[in-house]
Amino acid sequence: TQLLEQSPQFLSIQEGENLTVYCNSSSVFSSLQWYRQEPGEGPVLLVTVVTGGEVKKLKRLTFQFGDARKDSSLHITAAQPGDTGLYLCAGPSLGMLTFGGGTRLMVKP
Amino acid sequence: GAGVSQSPRYKVAKRGQDVALRCDPISGHVSLFWYQQALGQGPEFLTYFQNEAQLDKSGLPSDRFFAERPEGSVSTLKIQRTQQEDSAVYLCASSEARVGGRETQYFGPGTRLLVL
Numbered sequence: 120t121q122l123l124e125q126s127p128q129f130l131s132i133q134e135g136e137n138l139t140v141y142c143n144s145s146s147v148f149s150s151l152q153w154y155r156q157e158p159g160e161g162p163v164l165l166v167t168v169v170t171g172g173e174v175k176k177l178k179r180l181t182f183q184f185g186d187a188r189k190d191s192s193l194h195i196t197a198a199q200p201g202d203t204g205l206y207l208c209a210g211p212s213l214g215m216l217t218f219g220g221g222t223r224l225m226v227k228p
Numbered sequence: 229g230a231g232v233s234q235s236p237r238y239k240v241a242k243r244g245q246d247v248a249l250r251c252d253p254i255s256g257h258v259s260l261f262w263y264q265q266a267l268g269q270g271p272e273f274l275t276y277f278q279n280e281a282q283l284d285k286s287g288l289p290s291d292r293f294f295a296e297r298p299e300g301s302v303s304t305l306k307i308q309r310t311q312q313e314d315s316a317v318y319l320c321a322s323s324e325a326r327v328g329g330r331e332t333q334y335f336g337p338g339t340r341l342l343v344l
Contacts, residue, residue: 123270125270159337159338159340160337160338161232161319161321161335161336161337161338162271162319162335163335164332164333164334167332207270207271209270213284214259214276214283214284215261215273215276215284215287216261216263216271216273216333217273218263218270218271218272219270220269220270221268221269221270223268
């Protein structure tokens with residue numbers, strides 16, 4: 120079974136601060152996805168990283184896939200209250216998605 | 229273009245009661261997935277369908293859980309004799325293509341089940 124571990128589990132920061140969320144596994148994944156989930160809603164896909172060492176940027180969000188394709192990180196620059204939510208990493212495994220436990224981010228104004 | 233819809237959005241059941249959760253995938257999507265998300269956790273895979281065929285049900289926690297997609301569109305997840313540990317959010321997702329590639333899964337809002 121491929122497992123994904125996310126850290127930290129909880130993060131509470133002030134508006135304008137930077138933060139990094141980590142997603143680690145002992146297994147190699149063909150790709151990794153990052154989702155954001157708001158209360159009462161399903162996860163929404165932010166990005167898919169495919170190539171080892173790949174870096175993708177989405178406005179203030181920067182996603183990186185580790186060279187060995189076992190880990191990934193999400194960096195948010197100048198966080199805003201609208202970034203508040205549950206951030207999930209997920210990897211495909213025999214068709215279904217294996218999710219990490221999530222990082223719950225709260226950005227205070 | 230409607231997204232994935234699920235009903236009911238909230239369900240309160242007494243322990244021992246049977247429940248049925250419905251998922252309407254995006255029209256034309258071949259693959260349909262069910263996940264269970266416990267409070268404060270990431271979603272965990274339950275089962276998936278390709279059209280009407282249930283190709284993997286390895287994530288169903290017990291034989292009290294049963295899923296079907298008889299016409300390859302709408303799916304129902306049924307839980308018999310509910311237990312308190314069944315309390316969770318049940319998420320449905322659909323994707324356009326057959327499982328195996330990097331197809332994006334689109335998630336519904338989930339059904340929050342509370343078993344008292």
